[in-house]
Amino acid sequence: RDRRFIKMLPSSGNGTRRTIPIVCKIILAINIIFFVIELTFQSMVGSYCLSPSRIIAAPGQYFPSLFLSNFFHSNPIQSGPIGIFHILLNMMALVNIGSFLEKECGSITFGAMTIVFAVIVGPLQCPLAYILNTLTMNQIGLFSLHQCGIGFSGILFAYFMVYTKLIPSEEMSVFGIKCRKWMIPFIQLLVLSFLLRASFIGHLSGIIAGYLYIAGVPGFFAQRHLFIKYVEHMNIMQCITNRSDYYASPQQPLINVFNFAPCSSSRSGITSTTELNVSYSRVSPNETNSSKPMTCVNGVLVPKSSVTASDAI
Numbered sequence: 446r447d448r449r450f451i452k453m454l455p456s457s458g459n460g461t462r463r464t465i466p467i468v469c470k471i472i473l474a475i476n477i478i479f480f481v482i483e484l485t486f487q488s489m490v491g492s493y494c495l496s497p498s499r500i501i502a503a504p505g506q507y508f509p510s511l512f513l514s515n516f517f518h519s520n521p522i523q524s525g526p527i528g529i530f531h532i533l534l535n536m537m538a539l540v541n542i543g544s545f546l547e548k549e550c551g552s553i554t555f556g557a558m559t560i561v562f563a564v565i566v567g568p569l570q571c572p573l574a575y576i577l578n579t580l581t582m583n584q585i586g587l588f589s590l591h592q593c594g595i596g597f598s599g600i601l602f603a604y605f606m607v608y609t610k611l612i613p614s615e616e617m618s619v620f621g622i623k624c625r626k627w628m629i630p631f632i633q634l635l636v637l638s639f640l641l642r643a644s645f646i647g648h649l650s651g652i653i654a655g656y657l658y659i660a661g662v663p664g665f666f667a668q669r670h671l672f673i674k675y676v677e678h679m680n681i682m683q684c685i686t687n688r689s690d691y692y693a694s695p696q697q698p699l700i701n702v703f704n705f706a707p708c709s710s711s712r713s714g715i716t717s718t719t720e721l722n723v724s725y726s727r728v729s730p731n732e733t734n735s736s737k738p739m740t741c742v743n744g745v746l747v748p749k750s751s752v753t754a755s756d757a758i
Contacts, residue, residue, distance in 0.1 A: 465540055466547040467690045468556040473536055476597055479516040480532055490520050494593035495567055495647070497574040501590070511567035517595040535597045542604050549611055551694030552685075553673050558607070559600065562654050566599040569650035577646070587638055587645040594644035599651040605630050606655025611699060630655075661703035670698040 465473070483489050495514035499507045518535065521528030547555040577588035586592075609617075609626045617626045624632070630652050637643040673694050677686055685691055 464690045466544055466552055466555070466692055467685070467688060468547055468552045468559070469540060469543040470690065471556075472543065472559060473539060476516055476518070476532065476536060476539070479513075480518055483517055483520050484522065487520055487522055490517050490523070490595060491593075493517055494595045495570060496591060496593040497571045497646070498590040499593075500571050501575070511571075512563055514567060514595050515563050515597055515600055518597070519595065531596060535601065538601050539597065542601065542608055546604055546607055546611070548692050549695075550607075550699060551673065551677075552692045553676060554694050555692075557673075558658065561658065562600045562603040562651070565657075566603060566647070566650045566654050569653055570594070570599075570646045573650055573653075574646045592644065592646065594647040596644070596647070598643075599647040599654075602630055602633070602648045602651030603655035603658065605633075606652060607659055610659040659700060660705050661700060664703065666698050666701040670694070670701075 493510045493513045494517065495510045496507070500511065518532040519528035524531075543555070546558070550558065574588060574590050574592070577585075578590050581588050583589070609629065612626065615626060616623050617629055618624075619629065619632065634645065634648050634652065637648060638645040676682060677693060686693065
């Protein structure tokens with residue numbers, strides 16, 4: 446049962462470079478390489494899809510599927526056109542939301558975030574499936590221990606949780622209907638699971654992983670950020686950090702406190718309603734280090750003195 450992700454994501458900001466950032470390119474290439482491999486060796490999808498029952502029964506044998514299942518997609522030779530749409534939609538979502546997050550958080554932070562999600566989204570599925578399957582007495586197929594999920598969309602759901610944290614507005618509009626932004630991942634979860642029969646457990650694991658990340662787990666905010674800045678200034682990294690598609694991390698970490706009601710945004714004193722395809726721009730570290738008081742308007746950091754009454758609507 447494959448996992449898909451609805452493309453309800455931000456487009457590139459008018460004030461930012463429109464190139465795909467370097468880490469997004471690497472992740473995109475990894476997914477494409479895995480797709481080519483599964484086209485060549487068609488049994489690999491069945492071997493590396495994540496099935497909680499197989500993990501519980503033979504953890505040593507199926508341990509790699511906890512992580513590799515994120516990068517396999519439906520094989521079009523076996524599943525038909527849906528296999529093409531599966532990887533195509535996931536990669537479109539990756540380029541869109543991944544580019545936004547990488548430009549906001551910096552390339553190294555985004556890469557580390559992706560590794561964290563790739564490591565924990567898979568293992569989360571086993572206890573989730575076991576608990577939900579037990580509570581429903583094995584009567585609901587979406588919670589079955591015997592499902593076998595593949596696809597990058599578990600990680601995409603985790604990305605989307607971070608996205609909801611970073612945007613300044615508290616409301617988003619879906620098909621013209623305004624709702625609180627924290628509701629959007631759960632609306633997507635229900636739509637994909639019940640209408641498209643996608644993996645409920647896989648996507649819910651992504652939501653939980655993203656929630657833990659934006660809540661501040663595991664902490665050490667200043668130490669992590671200092672380490673990232675140290676790595677960025679290493680001489681050996683200049684061949685990467687000097688690239689036009691590399692994005693430096695901001696001067697301060699965007700998530701710097703524990704907050705277990707994490708979707709309440711503290712980045713801006715201005716609250717606005719956000720369309721899901723609205724553009725956001727990232728200001729470079731040099732600009733954010735200005736001595737002028739700054740505020741955030743529609744995702745763009747600007748001097749407070751330049752904000753008019755109409756900007757705050």
